[in-house]
Amino acid sequence: MQGLLESLDEKLNTAVFDMILYGFVEENQIRNSVQNILPKIENDILSNKEAIEKLFPQYIGYSVEHVKNWLHTGEFNPKKEWGSVWRVAYRREFLIENKILFDSKIVLNEDGIFNALCISRAEKIGTINKCLYYYIVRTTGSMSQRMKENLVQNKLALLEARENITSKMEKSSENIFAGSTVFSIFELMATSNLQSWNSIQRYIHHPLVQSSIKVMPIGVKFKYTVPIVLLKLKWNYFLFLSIQLCKKIGVSLNL
Numbered sequence: 094m095q096g097l098l099e100s101l102d103e104k105l106n107t108a109v110f111d112m113i114l115y116g117f118v119e120e121n122q123i124r125n126s127v128q129n130i131l132p133k134i135e136n137d138i139l140s141n142k143e144a145i146e147k148l149f150p151q152y153i154g155y156s157v158e159h160v161k162n163w164l165h166t167g168e169f170n171p172k173k174e175w176g177s178v179w180r181v182a183y184r185r186e187f188l189i190e191n192k193i194l195f196d197s198k199i200v201l202n203e204d205g206i207f208n209a210l211c212i213s214r215a216e217k218i219g220t221i222n223k224c225l226y227y228y229i230v231r232t233t234g235s236m237s238q239r240m241k242e243n244l245v246q247n248k249l250a251l252l253e254a255r256e257n258i259t260s261k262m263e264k265s266s267e268n269i270f271a272g273s274t275v276f277s278i279f280e281l282m283a284t285s286n287l288q289s290w291n292s293i294q295r296y297i298h299h300p301l302v303q304s305s306i307k308v309m310p311i312g313v314k315f316k317y318t319v320p321i322v323l324l325k326l327k328w329n330y331f332l333f334l335s336i337q338l339c340k341k342i343g344v345s346l347n348l
Contacts, residue, residue, distance in 0.1 A: 097225040111187040111215035117226035152209040154270030164312035176205030271305035
């Protein structure tokens with residue numbers, strides 16, 4: 094969009110930033126809507142400590158606290174940032190010095206993981222409260238299909254990437270993305286068939302998945318609480334068969 098380079102140049106005249114986050118216009122051709130999406134972080138300059146505290150959780154995944162918030166208010170994370178790399182400018186030297194690259198094994202949420210890694214190492218992050226990019230959402234294409242293929246392996250790669258990033262930080266891996274880890278079980282069960290059970294078990298039995306199940310809260314939402322209790326009791330196959338039955342008779346699985 095017009096003004097991107099000018100706005101970045103103006104921002105860079107104030108300080109040296111490793112990353113600059115800016116807003117964008119989303120044209121959704123599926124919903125026939127247009128909206129402005131601005132950075133949700135209030136600070137226009139963030140130190141590494143502030144970024145890890147306020148911005149990092151919006152990229153790495155849904156935490157236990159996000160799930161608790163959803164159980165009480167109905168919203169997962171109102172401050173969650175759009176993770177795409179095209180709404181961020183990066184200092185080239187920063188990426189080279191820290192050897193930050195895209196992980197070729199990551200197919201799901203690769204932009205979010207890249208940004209989470211950058212945020213964990215950036216000394217200073219800036220924000221521009223303007224829409225400087227125009228994003229068009231079209232109907233499902235080849236990228237969405239690619240994500241659905243080999244979903245279990247993609248989920249495991251994403252899990253390991255999150256663990257690698259948080260293991261180098263003073264953050265609890267069990268809590269900071271436990272919500273995303275457990276909700277991925279529901280996604281795998283809901284999008285797979287009976288023949289996929291052995292593959293799904295590989296994900297469920299991962300040590301981080303097991304520890305995430307243990308810390309998940311119990312709530313009053315029936316469609317959430319029953320599956321969580323079954324996972325805590327390790328009635329995994331019963332849960333899987335129940336979800337398959339719900340799909341067959343047309344019961345909505347949306348939480």
